[in-house]
Amino acid sequence: MEPKRIKRIGVLTSGGDSPGMNAAIRAIARSASAYSIECLGIRRGYNGLINGDVISLDARSVDGIITRGGTMLYTARCEEFKTEEGINKAVNTCQYLGMDSLITIGGDGTFRGAKDLSDKGIHTIGIPGTIDNDIVCTEYTIGFDTACNTALDAVDKLRDTMHSHERCSVVEVMGRHAGYLAMYVGLSAGATAILTPESPVDFEEDIFEKIRHARISGRSHHIIIVAEGYGKADEIAERIHQETGIEARVTILGHVQRGGSPTARDRVAATMMGSYAVELLKSGSTNRVVCMKDGKICDFDITEALQMSKELDPAMQKVQKLVSI
Ligand code: ADP
Numbered sequence: 001m002e003p004k005r006i007k008r009i010g011v012l013t014s015g016g017d018s019p020g021m022n023a024a025i026r027a028i029a030r031s032a033s034a035y036s037i038e039c040l041g042i043r044r045g046y047n048g049l050i051n052g053d054v055i056s057l058d059a060r061s062v063d064g065i066i067t068r069g070g071t072m073l074y075t076a077r078c079e080e081f082k083t084e085e086g087i088n089k090a091v092n093t094c095q096y097l098g099m100d101s102l103i104t105i106g107g108d109g110t111f112r113g114a115k116d117l118s119d120k121g122i123h124t125i126g127i128p129g130t131i132d133n134d135i136v137c138t139e140y141t142i143g144f145d146t147a148c149n150t151a152l153d154a155v156d157k158l159r160d161t162m163h164s165h166e167r168c169s170v171v172e173v174m175g176r177h178a179g180y181l182a183m184y185v186g187l188s189a190g191a192t193a194i195l196t197p198e199s200p201v202d203f204e205e206d207i208f209e210k211i212r213h214a215r216i217s218g219r220s221h222h223i224i225i226v227a228e229g230y231g232k233a234d235e236i237a238e239r240i241h242q243e244t245g246i247e248a249r250v251t252i253l254g255h256v257q258r259g260g261s262p263t264a265r266d267r268v269a270a271t272m273m274g275s276y277a278v279e280l281l282k283s284g285s286t287n288r289v290v291c292m293k294d295g296k297i298c299d300f301d302i303t304e305a306l307q308m309s310k311e312l313d314p315a316m317q318k319v320q321k322l323v324s325i
Helices: 021-034 045-051 084-097 108-119 144-165 180-189 203-216 233-244 254-258 264-282 302-307 314-323
Strands: 008-013 038-042 054-056 101-106 123-128 168-173 193-195 222-227 248-252 288-293 296-301
Touching (some): 008 045, 008 084, 021 264, 101 264, 123 302, 144 168, 144 222, 144 248, 144 254, 180 222, 193 203, 203 233, 222 233, 264 288, 264 296, 288 302, 296 302
Parallel strands (some): 101 123, 123 288
Antiparallel strands (some): 038 054
16 A cells, blocks of 8 residues: 655754754755655754744755754753653644654654654654764764764864873763763774773773883873763872872863764765655654664664664774774
8 A cells, every 4th residue: 555645744853962963954854845745843852842833944944054063943852741741732733733744853862752752643753863872773873973073173182282291181072871972082082091881991901001101111191081971080080190190181072072063974874864764754654763774774663773782892992902002
């Protein structure tokens, strides 16, 4: 049987923002327009769905946004949406607007909300958008590459001053409960050690002894990358100072990592995932998450996707220890 023709789709961004969300919105609006499907932008995450805060998105209204970080639809967290009453209000808005399908761009929480809506008969598709790359069903999330490069740029600058003063720099990067951002930034910055929630670190062997040894062999500065989910950067710096005698300075990069014009990788991933989501809706799919597996775009059932697991690449961890001498 031919899938029911969809007439009007909505798109929203929810949870933390990430560079490339705009590129995904653009791809959704343009792909919908190419298929003569109307597209609505829901503002401020699920709040906009509850309150009917909606704008029309035609092909021209997304001109120029591919270069911009953040999200033109704004993003928010919405506690009301986690209640039965909130979900029912959102469903009423969808029915009132004649919006049979919804694409949600965000993280795990956003997808849980999408599942609740699909249980109520709204066709939903999730797109992974977060700088943390912590969504278990997908190798890649929109915004990760830009955040890595933003953090790397900052660490490279810190390296100059650490070198001049012969200090150790302890840099905390974001990542929520995951160490992907820390691992990529640390490996690309040539860090002495990378502290992630996923991998245990022997402070004596992996940090203090390495610093002592590197100093004897002529290295003047050291960089330690700490994932925000690992622990307190201040305490780590204090321990390094006490154990090695080297002055250790802490830098917490914070929200700067969430901003900036998306890299080519993020623009391409967002464009391909956004367009793929429209194709899924067109073919009658619902309750799916768009993912990347072995470098290819695919999709999984939301419930199954949320139960998958993902680990830090053991090869990256091994190589990091080998090259950080
Ligand atoms: P992220 O999507 O980045 O993981 P959050 O966990 O903050 O961010 O979730 C974003 C929003 O998704 C929440 O503010 C809420 O509106 C909605 N949400 C989160 N968890 C649920 C849930 N279990 N059921 C329904 N909606 C949820």
